[in-house]
Amino acid sequence: MSFSEILKDSVAKVNGAVSALVIGTDGISVHEYISEKSIDLTGLSAEASTMIKDITMVAESLGLGVAREFSIVSDKFSIILRRINPEYYVAMVLKPGANFGKGRFILKMSVPKLEKEF
């Protein structure tokens, strides 16, 4: 499966998911799948880069081990980010009322598939 197919498949499996993307820790979006327009994914990629750095530092400082996933739930959208490898993350954007738990699960399941594509 290609990046496109994995991302599309992941969004399709989660009620309320609107997009999924592979983001480099340098802040560049590598691949995007959009089923419904939501937030600016270029902006998200750039912000994600900062968040990944901050949260990795927090996890180290608190002795949490490797930070595998982090998420933000807000009034308008939720974002889940999951680590593929030290250089890349996969993100999913969800609408309010989306199946957040399913989103976490599907994103986790997508990681080994995405890893093969690098």
Next chain:
Amino acid sequence: MSFSEILKDSVAKVNGAVSALVIGTDGISVHEYISEKSIDLTGLSAEASTMIKDITMVAESLGLGVAREFSIVSDKFSIILRRINPEYYVAMVLKPGANFGKGRFILKMSVPKLEKEF
């Protein structure tokens, strides 16, 4: 219910939850309940303060609206933070394999109870 009771009750309701605390956005822990020793909660409170600021800025910059909740899932522990009001957050620390979804739900349910105590 007092802070103590609400936090203790929240931890008791979630399989794998080890502690819950009320954190000020200034980085000071207001109240802690610990059922099992895990990470340094003073350190968590301080780091949470930085994360709250960063994530609030990210949410604003991406037009996400108010960030209600954020979480980190790592190899050793997971942390869920939920906004009580602009000055205070409630956090839950969970062991690997904990019921993360239940943790999110219970923390959300604790917010109106905690709000009354301020």
